Amino acid sequence: MSKQQPVLFSIGWNACINCGACVAICPQEAGFVSPFDTIAVDRPCDIACLLCEQICPVDTITHQPVPRPGGHNGVNGQ
Amino acid sequence: MPPTDYDVVIIGAGPAGSTTARFAAASGLRVLLVDKRQELGAPIQCSGAISRHALEQVGIAPEAEFIHEAIYGFAIYDQHGDREVHDYRRLKPDEYGSEPGKKPLGYVVDRRRFDRYLMTQAERAGAEVWLKTEGLGYRPEADGYCTVSLRRYNQAIDIRTRILVGADGLQSQVGRWAGLQTHIKITELAGCLQFIVDRVETEGLLEIVTGHEWAPGGYAWVFPKGHGYAEIGLGVIATMTDRPARWHLDKFITQSFFRERFADCRILEVQGGGVPLAAPLRTQYADNLILVGDAARHVNPITGGGLHTAVAGGKIAADYIIGHLADGLPLQDGALEGYQRLWLEELGDKMWKLYGIKTDIFHNMNIPERDRQLYATMADYFSPTSEFKKI
Ligand SMILES: Cc1cc2nc3c(=O)[nH]c(=O)nc-3n(C[C@H](O)[C@H](O)[C@H](O)COP(=O)(O)OP(=O)(O)OC[C@H]3O[C@@H](n4cnc5c(N)ncnc54)[C@H](O)[C@@H]3O)c2cc1C
Ligand code: SF4
Numbered sequence: 001m002s003k004q005q006p007v008l009f010s011i012g013w014n015a016c017i018n019c020g021a022c023v024a025i026c027p028q029e030a031g032f033v034s035p036f037d038t039i040a041v042d043r044p045c046d047i048a049c050l051l052c053e054q055i056c057p058v059d060t061i062t063h064q065p066v067p068r069p070g071g072h073n074g075v076n077g078q
Numbered sequence: 079m080p081p082t083d084y085d086v087v088i089i090g091a092g093p094a095g096s097t098t099a100r101f102a103a104a105s106g107l108r109v110l111l112v113d114k115r116q117e118l119g120a121p122i123q124c125s126g127a128i129s130r131h132a133l134e135q136v137g138i139a140p141e142a143e144f145i146h147e148a149i150y151g152f153a154i155y156d157q158h159g160d161r162e163v164h165d166y167r168r169l170k171p172d173e174y175g176s177e178p179g180k181k182p183l184g185y186v187v188d189r190r191r192f193d194r195y196l197m198t199q200a201e202r203a204g205a206e207v208w209l210k211t212e213g214l215g216y217r218p219e220a221d222g223y224c225t226v227s228l229r230r231y232n233q234a235i236d237i238r239t240r241i242l243v244g245a246d247g248l249q250s251q252v253g254r255w256a257g258l259q260t261h262i263k264i265t266e267l268a269g270c271l272q273f274i275v276d277r278v279e280t281e282g283l284l285e286i287v288t289g290h291e292w293a294p295g296g297y298a299w300v301f302p303k304g305h306g307y308a309e310i311g312l313g314v315i316a317t318m319t320d321r322p323a324r325w326h327l328d329k330f331i332t333q334s335f336f337r338e339r340f341a342d343c344r345i346l347e348v349q350g351g352g353v354p355l356a357a358p359l360r361t362q363y364a365d366n367l368i369l370v371g372d373a374a375r376h377v378n379p380i381t382g383g384g385l386h387t388a389v390a391g392g393k394i395a396a397d398y399i400i401g402h403l404a405d406g407l408p409l410q411d412g413a414l415e416g417y418q419r420l421w422l423e424e425l426g427d428k429m430w431k432l433y434g435i436k437t438d439i440f441h442n443m444n445i446p447e448r449d450r451q452l453y454a455t456m457a458d459y460f461s462p463t464s465e466f467k468k469i
Pocket of ligand 2 (some may be wrong): 015017018020021023037056057058059
């Protein structure tokens with residue numbers, strides 16, 4: 001996988017149809033999910049392959065780059 | 079006290095999980111079936127087409143409770159609107175039709191009602207069912223059994239079981255808990271969107287529209303949905319287009335050869351999901367664990383249909399578990415490999431063959447040629463002489 005800068009995803013909930021396609025394509029380990037059957041939006045993704053944005057049928061996932069975490073348990077300051 | 083709380087714990091009460099639960103419980107095993115949802119099947123992520131044969135094979139009666147509409151055949155379109163029709167009311171008029179004594183070829187079901195019905199049957203067969211219960215993880219234990227961590231209405235619960243079944247659908251986490259390779263390639267997951275609509279006429283046929291122009295990497299469909307409603311949808315492969323499925327569906331509705339037919343349509347529901355047009359998982363078992371249904375990618379890679387394979391796979395899984403537990407065999411260190419062998423024999427080998435056919439088509443970079451191949455393959459697939467008729 002790419003050595004990209006980590007990103008924090010944001011989901012436009014108004015358009016999201018809770019279809020789960022983003023979770024299905026996500027190469028993260030188990031548990032990188034939100035309570036709404038989407039990918040996690042409360043912690044950064046260090047893979048940043050952005051496949052979820054590509055697969056989303058309603059094009060409602062966006063992201064922002066966040067600083068690379070210092071420690072191993074790097075939750076960025078959200 | 080028995081060394082475990084249950085013989086089998088099943089995560090996910092979709093068609094695969096509920097069918098596994100029903101057969102396992104009916105044989106006398108202690109079965110717990112859990113689902114995180116409050117209403118099974120909702121939000122709907124499926125068009126609901128299933129053959130009568132598929133239901134009969136696993137003892138599901140075609141109840142009015144979950145049927146939207148009966149289906150009598152198929153119409154396959156090329157990108158210009160030329161079509162090949164396989165209407166079984168004409169092909170085999172003595173057998174198929176809506177008149178008394180005749181039968182449908184299949185049904186379009188309401189997944190909310192279908193899933194609830196299948197869960198009810200499992201429950202009546204003796205399975206315990208917990209809704210609002212999410213599977214969080216599992217741990218094989220040194221004594222040969224395993225512990226499953228659940229959360230039920232915010233309460234953490236640990237359950238000891240002999241076998242855990244991952245029937246948690248396309249977004250499956252259970253396989254990931256065991257470190258199985260469950261990743262789907264972006265070139266093999268179709269992003270789908272569908273609208274339930276009013277004011278679109280249908281004729282008791284599943285209509286399938288091929289062509290890169292309308293659904294790059296997948297196809298578009300028009301299904302009858304009962305009560306005069308229809309369903310218009312499509313799936314696309316993200317690497318074959320720069321646009322999301324929604325853009326393609328708008329284009330299909332407003333610009334295709336069906337634009338006049340769809341001109342008055344009113345959208346009643348919006349649904350979507352991902353469909354793996356992929357091969358089954360190469361490893362579908364781990365210590366104390368087997369996967370079934372979408373979680374194991376038991377989906378027909380040509381049609382994207384996963385209901386038949388989910389219920390058929392559920393029965394295979396249950397049959398295997400019943401035999402394995404009755405014989406008191408070990409559950410760890412590759413001991414459950416027999417499940418995968420049984421599944422390959424009964425279903426999987428055919429699915430691998432379909433995957434080969436599908437891959438050959440989509441590896442062709444010449445679009446008009448690929449369109450022709452897909453149209454011919456689909457038309458043939460649904461014909462009465464197809465060797466794959468029964469999947
Ligand atoms: C748009 C679309 C149209 C389709 N149309 C058709 C069609 O016409 N015909 C056809 O045959 N197939 C169709 N399919 C495919 C079909 O929907 C699936 O193959 C089928 O639903 C698979 O059943 P399943 O039981 O394996 O999984 P699912 O039906 O996905 O069930 C999984 C269950 O597990 C639960 N779950 C998930 N994770 C957890 C957890 N951690 N804890 C507790 N519960 C959990 C979920 O809530 C869900 O109830 C379509 C798919 C899509 C996306
Ligand atoms: S793929 Fe898009 S629409 Fe589907 S659940 Fe994820 S964010 Fe929502």
